[in-house]
Amino acid sequence: MFKKLISVSLLMSLVGCGGSSDNGTADTLPAMLETSSTVSFYIAPWQSTAGTLTIINDNTGSIENIDVADINDVTLSATTLNFHHVEFTSNATTLTCPSFAGCGRTVRNNPNDGNANRRIDYQEVMDMTLSYRADFFAAPGENKVYLSPISSVISDNNLDISITTQSLSATPFYHLTHSQLNDNLETELLTNALTFGVILKRAADIEASLNTANNTVVEQQAQLASLPLYRTFADRYVSENLLNEDGNQLLQSVVGEVKQQLIMIGSASNISPQERDEEQLHSRELLEDVRNIIGVARLQEQTYSDELKQKLTEFETILGEDSQQAIIVLGNVLYDVLYNFSPLNNTDAGVYNLQGLTINYQQSPYSWAISGQYDDHDVQLDLNIPQWQVSGLLGNKVSGIMSAKVIGQDTQLNADVSDLVLSFDGTDDPFSNDQSETTGQLNIETTVSLENANSGVLTGDIKLNADRFVTPFEELVTVVSGFDFKGQLVSENQTTQFNLQAIEATPFINEATQNLAFAVQLITPLNGAPDFQFAYVGRLNRLADITNAEIALRLKNRALEINLRTVGNNINAVIHGAQGRWLDVKQKGRNYSGGLYFGDTQIADVTAVRGVPGILFPDGTFESLF
Structure with missing residues (x-):
């Protein structure tokens, strides 16, 4: 999938003014095109892949039931340009726990509890069945459908999750067509994460139901309202x-890419109903x-518009290296202080020193006054936590109030009397032979602001994860493994969500330094377009200057995925639209080539007429790209 920013000057040098094909025309395509479609499938590896596959052609009403030995090794023909519903029922009524940290507490004498520790450990069996359903449109050529409980709940509610205010995907997250099959790894791991999330959510319900005073209802099927919770567990x-x-x-x-898809799915709202309009092979909607989209971004001027470039x-x-380090310092201070001076270690109240910090720790209620220098940052932090809560699956969960100030060279991080939620998971003895490599986790949820004198203020809710673990080199290290930050940037020039x-x-590599991959989604008015959205994955310091990259743009509830690659003077742009439609544009010197495709079927040629690049259709009509 695409999520990285594009160099507009390069894209526009590809599709802008000047140049033409050597012969000035393209070979005329046949007026009648013969097409065919196939479909294959994938489910996550924790439940038996043997079972019954049912495919319904929604256009004709035909139903086909097939017994399969391995759903992940099945390829079938499908009627091209028809809508289909698919359902897989596994022969198994159990699955294996997918989490290295285990799947929570269980009842006494559970026959699936192999070591009788009243916990379902990694790869121990769970009595649980999952649903695997999806709706898809058969584009010409290869189609692959990734089945999970999340695709099931989307299908059950007859929704198109690619049409939401949060999604910048041109197609549903569970369906790849001919031109997208190189994204197989991303979509497979996304399917694993979503399935994992549903399993862990249900395991948490089961653990909560063990408390007779708790009226927790254990979900038997995935629920649309639980998408945010599935996403939280999928992050694990x-x-x-x-x-x-x-x-x-x-x-x-x-x-x-996987993280960005998870946040889009987990925050999806106002999802549009599935539309089943008849698709025409030669449609020019792409x-x-x-x-519409590239015009709004003014890419035809061979540069970002001043407005967009300034915002990026x-x-x-404002979220550069100094701000990132301030966030990391906040996480590390909370982690190191609470692991060393808290009920986790049965520490007595008192005044302590740690890595340049002075910690005044008190009990009944628990409070910490922290001040000093940490990793070249001035730190002032007051923390009050009334009580600690222990859960076998969710770890030690703590709620409290925090006021914090972390000052770096150019950035100041503030948390002004913010609600704080902390959760811990792990062991006091990380080198114990019966522990997994992941031995301690701290999850922080609070509200912060980042101030930069030259670039405005970022304010929003942050969820930060810090992890302590034993590396393959038998070293105990602590890293900030990631954070999610959702909010608003306010400056003289913009107000951007x-x-x-x-x-x-x-x-496991260069543990002393951070290797953070970023996924960014911006929602901002642009050139009079109030609903313009922009998505990117990559190094944040290259947000506004990338020559080989991928981006997503959305306008008028329509998304495009754009992939640009340059080698020397050769430039190639691939633009994906809905239902498997895509445009391939190549420039080599003054020559343009490529095509407009639907799946694996080319329906028109890319060429240039009088220096204007465009599309030449089989009937002889020519349409410029801009």
Whole structure:
């Protein structure tokens, strides 16, 4: 998928003025095109992949039931340009716990509790079945559908999750078409994370129901209202696999994209009903979307508009290295102080010193007055926590009030009497042989502001994760493994809503430094377009200047995914739209080539007429790109 920012000058040198194909025309395509479609499937690895597959053609009403030995190894033909409903029922009524940290407490004498510790540990069996359903539109060529309880709840409610105010995806998150199949790894790991989230949410319900005073209802099917909770548990899949030596290390290469998809799904609201309008093979709607969205960003002038460039530069500056370090210092101070001087270690009340900090720790109620220098930052922090709460699955959960000030070279972080939620998970003895590599986690939720004298103020809610673990080199390290920051940037030039995720992509490499991958979504009025949105994944200090990248733009409830690659003087832009439509534009010197596609079927040629790049259709009509 795309999520990185594009160099507009490069894109526009590709599709702007000047140049033409050597022959000036393109070969005429056949008036009648023969198309066919196939579909394959994927489910997460924790439940049996053997079972019954049902496919319903919504256009014709035909139903096909197939017994399959492995749903992940099935490819079937599908009627092109038809809507289909698919459902897989696993033969198994159990699955294995997917979390390295376990799946919570269980009843005494549970036969699935192999070591009789009254906990469902990693890979122990759970009595649980999941639903696997989805609706998809069969684009010409290959289609792949990723089934999960989340695709099921979207299908059950007849919704199109790609049409929400939060989504910048042109297609549903669970469906890839011909031109997107290189995104298979990202979508597979996203499916794993979402399925993991549903399993852990249900495990938490089961643990809560063990308390007879608790009226918790255990979900039997995924619920639309629970999307934010599934996303929270799905984030644990990401952190566990990055921080555990046995985790899926392929996640490192796509972690930013997966995090961005999770936040979009978890915050989805006002999801539009699924529309099943008849699709025409030769539809030109993608060209209209290209003109609308890229025109609003004024890319046809071969540069960002001054307005957009200024907004991106301000955001990049105020959330630069100094601000990132201030956030990391806040997390590390809370982590180090509370792990050393709190009920976690049965520490007596008193005054203590730690790494340049003076800590005045009191009990009944618990309070900490912290001041001093930490990693070259001035720190003042007052923390009050009335009580500690212990949960087998959720860890030690703490609620309190915090006032904080962290001052760096150019940035000041403030938390002014903010509600604070902390949760701990782990062990007092990280080197114990019976512990996993992930031995301690701190999750912080609070409200902060970041002030930069030159770039305005960022204010919003932040969720920060710090982790202590034993590396493969038998070293105990603490890293800020990531944070989510949602709020508003206010400056003289803009008021922009933002949603940012940062994740430590390589925790086992160069532990002393951060390797944060960023996913950013901005919602800002632009050139009179009140609903303009912009999404990006990559290094934050390259937000406004990338020559090989991917972005998402959204306007008028329509999204485009744009991928730009340059090699020497050769430039290639691929623009994805809805339902598997895509545009491929190549420039080599003065020559333009490429095509307008629907799935694997080319329906028109890219060429240039009198120096204007555009699309030449089989009937001889020509439409410029801008």
